């Protein structure tokens with residue numbers, strides 16, 4: 456007969472808090488608005504000045520956010536333009552111009568959110584990697600942090 460492993464203490468930061476913080480571009484660990492450097496639009500902070508969570512990651516970590524940004528632009532912006540042009544709601548020439556300009560502007564506008572959403576995605580799947588959640592966990596549970 457097998458016995459169940461002892462239950463772990465509850466997480467300090469729940470998955471729903473991680474989602475709420477991610478959707479509002481906040482630090483997943485402490486909830487502060489510190490993901491990006493002050494006064495700069497596109498540069499992430501190396502670490503959260505509030506709690507010290509390492510935000511800067513290995514090269515390639517944020518490739519997922521680029522895919523997210525691309526998918527968002529295609530699904531939310533370009534596809535509706537294409538459908539409207541196909542059905543004659545917009546003439547082809549203006550649709551082409553709007554689509555071309557939007558293909559550049561929409562990813563720029565969504566850049567910060569795509570980074571935050573990707574970080575949210577990571578910690579939603581692995582909430583035990585957040586420093587705030589490691590304090591309530593026994594040592595050695597997860598070596599991938």
Ligand SMILES: [Zn+2]
Pocket residue numbers: 482483484485486487489503504505506507508
């Ligand atoms: Zn923080």
